[in-house]
Amino acid sequence: SQKIEQNSEALNIQEGKTATLTCNYTNYSPAYLQWYRQDPGRGPVFLLLIRENEKEKRKERLKVTFDTTLKQSLFHITASQPADSATYLCALFTGGGNKLTFGTGTQLKVEL
Amino acid sequence: GAVVSQHPSWVICKSGTSVKIECRSLDFQATTMFWYRQFPKQSLMLMATSNEGSKATYEQGVEKDKFLINHASLTLSTLTVTSAHPEDSSFYICSAPLDRAGGEAFFGQGTRLTVV
Numbered sequence: 001s002q003k004i005e006q007n008s009e010a011l012n013i014q015e016g017k018t019a020t021l022t023c024n025y026t027n028y029s030p031a032y033l034q035w036y037r038q039d040p041g042r043g044p045v046f047l048l049l050i051r052e053n054e055k056e057k058r059k060e061r062l063k064v065t066f067d068t069t070l071k072q073s074l075f076h077i078t079a080s081q082p083a084d085s086a087t088y089l090c091a092l093f094t095g096g097g098n099k100l101t102f103g104t105g106t107q108l109k110v111e112l
Numbered sequence: 113g114a115v116v117s118q119h120p121s122w123v124i125c126k127s128g129t130s131v132k133i134e135c136r137s138l139d140f141q142a143t144t145m146f147w148y149r150q151f152p153k154q155s156l157m158l159m160a161t162s163n164e165g166s167k168a169t170y171e172q173g174v175e176k177d178k179f180l181i182n183h184a185s186l187t188l189s190t191l192t193v194t195s196a197h198p199e200d201s202s203f204y205i206c207s208a209p210l211d212r213a214g215g216e217a218f219f220g221q222g223t224r225l226t227v228v
Binding site for chain 2: 045
């Protein structure tokens with residue numbers, strides 16, 4: 001069956017450290033993978049997109065890697081801040097018309 | 113960036129009544145919109161794909177007669193939860209993707225539905 005799995009446990013880290021979140025998928029061959037941030041009671045907000053032919057993508061303090069052999073994407077937040085605390089979701093295109101399927105999400109908490 | 117507006121942000125209704133949720137793309141046209149449902153501490157589950165000018169496509173297990181979707185224009189899709197029951201209480205979110213391959217999706221702020 002098709003699955004998109006992320007760290008099921010919440011991730012607690014100290015301010016200033018690098019947070020690394022994992023997204024693993026099975027039985028998909030996505031051309032694109034996206035990462036979103038979701039705050040409680042709000043809709044997700046797009047962060048980054050990476051294509052299958054890209055190994056790495058950066059945007060400010062964010063970095064995403066995409067390994068199509070391992071079927072895995074890693075999402076890094078460097079110099080983390082309490083304001084980075086949220087749930088982070090990876091998403092794959094799984095059908096026509098830009099249909100997105102989301103991973104299980106990882107809750108990140110950055111502590112002072 | 114593109115904006116998707118969803119209304120209402122929360123609604124409480126009595127069991128057996130119907131509730132309509134609106135999703136509007138404010139500054140771009142969306143031939144396709146998606147409706148998701150999210151239970152507490154769970155991820156977004158796709159319910160249906162809303163297609164402008166044609167019938168919606170529902171995911172397996174989603175009752176199309178219960179969750180009526182209408183996409184009458186390029187900027188508006190509506191989801192009507194008919195004969196709502198307490199188990200329909202959830203967080204409903206719409207999204208509209210940019211119309212290009214791999215285009216990012218813009219989400220509404222979500223609607224918290226509570227059926228009493």
